[in-house]
Amino acid sequence: MNTTEDDVLAQVGPRLRALRQSRNISLAALAAETGLTASTLSRLETGKLRPTLEQLLPLARAYSVPLDDLVAAPPTGDPRIHLRPIRRGSFTVVPLTRRPGGIQAYKVIYPPATSSPPTLQTHDGYEWFYVLNGQVRLLLGDQQYQLGPGEAADFDTRTPHHLSSAGTQPAELLTLFSAQGERAHLSPLTDTDHHHEAQSCDS
Incomplete structure (x- = not known):
């Protein structure tokens, strides 16, 4: 060889x-x-x-x-990223980085909201996201937040959480994620009675 x-x-x-x-x-x-x-x-x-x-x-x-x-590795020195959408369950992920390890960037597209009950998940890591379009529902522990375009949130993914669209249109996010753990552990949602509007991210 x-x-x-x-x-x-x-x-x-x-x-x-x-x-x-x-x-x-x-x-x-x-x-x-x-x-x-x-x-x-x-x-x-x-x-x-x-x-x-x-x-x-x-x-x-x-x-x-x-x-x-x-x-096949990309040509040395070529900065272009060939975007290939990946389906994960009901939503679509577009990887925006190609280097192994470290912080990974994604564009995430959630379909319009459904009546299906949410399932909280936990895993090692830390996530930050910025809403590009649509309305996003974030369940974090026993709290619920709704975010619109221009708003952002960050959280420790060891906290039980769930992300989805909150409206009749798809929701698009820009996400940065530091993956440190294994496969997500799912647990049933126990309390969604609390609803808080998320603060807009300072520009």
């Missing part, structure tokens, strides 16, 4: 790890979805195991990305 191929394969591990962390998926959950063992996934991410096509195909399916995204 030549040096160029070695360099390409050396970048696969960090890319796989960044994808998993950005989606808050544990190795155990990813193993169950792909059929690969948690040990194999860990060795792929750390570069201790050279990836094969048979291993990368189920990972590309699990992450809903083209196989090329797992293997």
Whole structure:
């Protein structure tokens, strides 16, 4: 194997790890979805195991990305980010950063509000978001906030929380997230009686 191929394969591990962390998926959950063992996934991410096509195909399916995204790094010095929307349940996420680890930026689009009961989630990390369009409903612990365009909020994601559109139109957010944990733990919503209007962010 030549040096160029070695360099390409050396970048696969960090890319796989960044994808998993950005989606808050544990190795155990990813193993169950792909059929690969948690040990194999860990060795792929750390570069201790050279990836094969048979291993990368189920990972590309699990992450809903083209196989090329797992293997081919962007040209050195090219600042362009190729935006590829990702569906996560009922909402859409557009990654705005491509480096592994650290703070990740996303554009998030929530569909119009529904009557479905919300489910609070908790996970390690910290999140900041800015409302671009629409109305956003933020449930944080036993508090409820409604934010409109130009308003922002930040919170520790270890606090039970839920984000969704609060109106009849989609809501669009710019989100910065520091991922430090594993897969989100879901818990039922217990109290939404309190409603507070969020303060506008100082410009």
